[in-house]
Amino acid sequence: MERSMIGVTKRDRIRSEDIRSITKVEDIIKKxxxxxxxWTGHMTRDSRIKWTKILTEWQPRDGTRKIGRQAKRYMDAIRKIGxxxxxxxxxxxxxxxxxxQAYVSQDTLISLG
Structure with missing residues (x-):
């Protein structure tokens, strides 16, 4: 989308970071x-017991996920930094x-997890 905004194609071999500095569009993965x-900090600081908090901290009984499920959970990336x-x-x-800052500035090639 940003390339089409300024009329640049992949063949022009201009990096995404350079294009982003021209268009001033925020990196969506970082956002x-x-x-x-x-949201995780807000949810954790809340003293009330809510279903969002319960589901986020839930662990399966056997500790493994079924075949075909994603390998990472919501909290895995949070635990990596925190x-x-x-x-x-x-x-x-x-x-x-x-x-x-440490969490947001992780390498953007790593999946969101």
Missing amino acids: IRQLKWR EATWSRKARDREEWKRLE
Whole structure:
């Protein structure tokens, strides 16, 4: 879409980052990661018991997923940056905000998980 906005094709061999700096369009993958990180912090800090929190923290009884299911869960990417104590870190807004940058700036070639 951004290439068509400025009339550039793949044959012109211009990098996506360069095109993004011209069009000033925000990287959608980074925006999705930022929103996911913020929602997780918001959900964790909420003291009420909600179904979103229960489903996010749910673990299957046998610990494995069925064949054909995705290998990663919603929280796997959060645990990768926030480590095992991610829920404790989420309660500290300043710490959580600092970790947000590390989560958002991960290599964009890695799947969202």
